[in-house]
Amino acid sequence: MVHLGLGEAWIDHVLEVDKRRFSMIVLPLGWEAVGGKDTMRSMVGVEFETEGEEHEVAVPAGVSATWDGLLQCVGTVPGLADYVIRYGDDCRRTDMASFVRGEEFLQKYESIERVENCGLEDPVYLTPGRFLKKTERTFVDFRILLWTWFGASHCFTGDGITQDEKGIRGSSEYFIPNLALKELVRDKGAALLPLTVRLSNGKDPDDS
Numbered sequence: 001m002v003h004l005g006l007g008e009a010w011i012d013h014v015l016e017v018d019k020r021r022f023s024m025i026v027l028p029l030g031w032e033a034v035g036g037k038d039t040m041r042s043m044v045g046v047e048f049e050t051e052g053e054e055h056e057v058a059v060p061a062g063v064s065a066t067w068d069g070l071l072q073c074v075g076t077v078p079g080l081a082d083y084v085i086r087y088g089d090d091c092r093r094t095d096m097a098s099f100v101r102g103e104e105f106l107q108k109y110e111s112i113e114r115v116e117n118c119g120l121e122d123p124v125y126l127t128p129g130r131f132l133k134k135t136e137r138t139f140v141d142f143r144i145l146l147w148t149w150f151g152a153s154h155c156f157t158g159d160g161i162t163q164d165e166k167g168i169r170g171s172s173e174y175f176i177p178n179l180a181l182k183e184l185v186r187d188k189g190a191a192l193l194p195l196t197v198r199l200s201n202g203k204d205p206d207d208s
Contacts, residue, residue: 065173067092067158070150073175079132087142094143096154104140112154115147124148150175 063069071091075084099105100112109115109124118124126135126145135141146152157163162170 063175064160065152065156065158065175066160069160069175070146070152070156070158074146074150077128080128083137083142087139090139091143091146092158094139096156099140099143100154102140104138105144108140109144115144116153118148 063072067088071084071088075081114124120127123130123134124144125148126141127149128145131137131141131145131149146156147154152158155163155165160172160174162173164170
């Protein structure tokens with residue numbers, strides 16, 4: 001997993017302080033043929049080649065980012081299982097183009113841009129605790145929780161494939177359980193390799 005523009009301290013803050021249980025990862029199309037379309041049931045070894053050298057990586061067990069997979073993850077968070085039952089069908093059938101034009105969304109959350117750009121300190125950014133304690137817990141509030149906390153934005157289709165705002169489909173995506181970096185090293189034997197990532201224009205992503 002590659003984290004662009006995120007320091008190690010921020011990542012551990014998300015995992016340990018904010019208790020975010022899942023991450024959404026994106027894999028090239030076709031990986032589901034290795035791990036199974038709906039569930040990657042174990043550590044899956046995948047070989048790749050760079051500069052003539054063969055490598056093998058392990059993909060953590062997880063669930064495909066379908067509506068079933070997402071709601072399965074949400075239902076494991078204390079206090080949210082009842083809302084998964086209450087709003088699950090609404091999530092599956094709601095047209096997000098209409099949703100973001102709705103009166104309640106505009107009144108509470110203002111715009112797509114506001115939700116997309118809000119940070120953890122912004123009250124628009126819903127965590128499970130904020131959803132349960134500081135909202136009316138309507139369907140709109142629940143859907144924003146899925147957007148901000150679980151990464152299921154207005155472009156989320158629920159079929160396990162990424163899609164941008166123009167409707168162009170991309171790669172397979174999965175939810176995997178989160179582990180703190182020290183756990184990845186201590187318990188899973190992972191090696192942390194610092195990477196220098198440059199955009200196609202040669203710039204550092206943090207400077208763009």
